[in-house]
Amino acid sequence: MELSIRRETLWLSEVVRSSRRRIDSVGTCMVTLTHDGITAYGEGTPSEYDGVTADDVVAALDAEGAVVLGRDLGDPDAALDRIARWNAPAGARMALDGAVHDWIGKAAGAPTWKLAGAPRTLGPTVYTLSMTDPEETVDAVRRAPAVGAFKVKVGGPGDLDALEAIRAVTTLPVRVDANGAWDFQTARALTPHLRRLGIQLIEQPFPVSACDDYHRYREVSQRLPVFLDEGCTDVASVLAASLYADGIVVKLCKAGGIRSARQVMEAGQRSRLGIMISCQCESELGISQAAQLAPLADHIDLDGHFYLKQPPFLGLALDHGRIVLGDAPGLGVVPARDVKVSPR
Incomplete structure (x- = not known):
């Protein structure tokens, strides 16, 4: 070894x-x-x-x-x-x-996904849009890969303007991620507008410690589903999450790999929570690891490899907004240095 x-x-x-x-x-x-x-x-x-x-x-x-x-x-x-x-x-x-x-x-x-009896083509994935002004956001939408949904980083004074601009140029599903930057008053005030714009869900609207805000938001009429990222890291935190959230965001970098992340997802399912499989900015290798669990998820947020200048691994494809796993044995990706480029 x-x-x-x-x-x-x-x-x-x-x-x-x-x-x-x-x-x-x-x-x-x-x-x-x-x-x-x-x-x-x-x-x-x-x-x-x-x-x-x-x-x-x-x-x-x-x-x-x-x-x-x-x-x-x-x-x-x-x-x-x-x-x-x-x-x-x-x-x-x-x-x-x-x-x-x-x-x-x-x-x-054989491909790892095939050994597990999983499909090669996964459900639609998102592309994450940075928190910025409406003009830059619209430009990012137009330059984005052909994904199946967008996730928008929010948490500033221009959130609503950016979302209005995005909705004007795409009909794809849109989610928002506040990374804990909102408080209850902000979420309550924005919710009617978010619903009007067809926003799917809110990821981590409040800080991890702001439990009262989460409980208060559950009482808001016509609220949006809340998924926890920073607020749910492992199996032990799933039970607490089920008391004030609608879903959890599972990442291999939090759980510790495919096997442990599967346990978190299964615990979430037992608690009747929605499941999102997600990532950090990672290469196609890390994304392919997480993608093995995509069949267990309600939402797929595997886009970290789209942002890399020089990907160290290659092998994933994108087809009509859906990630297609490699068909080579194992995780289906190979070091980029081993990929031969045909001369033009």
Whole structure:
């Protein structure tokens, strides 16, 4: 068994703005696992909610990743269980979990999604629009990939103007994500306008600690569904979420990989919560890991790879707003350096 680990910077094609920050690049961790002559890959993204960095993810993998994996993958399920129990940053668990899932498919000579009995083509995904002025927002809509819906970052004084402008140029479904920037009064005042514009749902409208605002918003007449992102990170937080939200946002970088994220999604389903599978800005490798769980989700928010200047992995496609998984063995993506470009 060989395990190599590297930190990588993913540069974005444009600045992404939310109520919390502006970014033009993100750090991530890539692992390469080689066993029985099979090379597999996994990506682990640091969660932005707990202050963990890509360097922290790399350090955890350097220190204990090989030990957690074990000496071989004769029993991959046991390895995945060890990874899920590992007391390490979720991004480190995500990377190892992804590599093992990639290895399982490659060892079987089949796409991982096919082994799981999942479809190759997923439901419509979104494209996220940064928080900016209406003119720039409309321009972003027109430049966006041919997705099936939009998610709009909100949390500023121009929210309604931007949403009005978006609705004037597209009939696609629209969701909003406040990243905790609203208070109850703002949400209550905006709700009639959001309904008029056909907004589907609100993601994390209030800060995690503002439980009273969530409970008060549940009493608002004709309110919109509320999905928690920062407010729901693992199985333990699902039960609390069910008391004041309508759905949860599941990310592998929060849950710790495919296996742990599946457990979060199943807990959400038992609590009768809506499920959104989502991501950070990640390469097609990380997106393909999350996409294995898309059949369990009510909403698909897997767009992080659309923003990258130089994608380190390739293999996903987009067809009429739907992500199409690769048909190669494993997770179906390959390092971009291995893709041969035909001369013109």
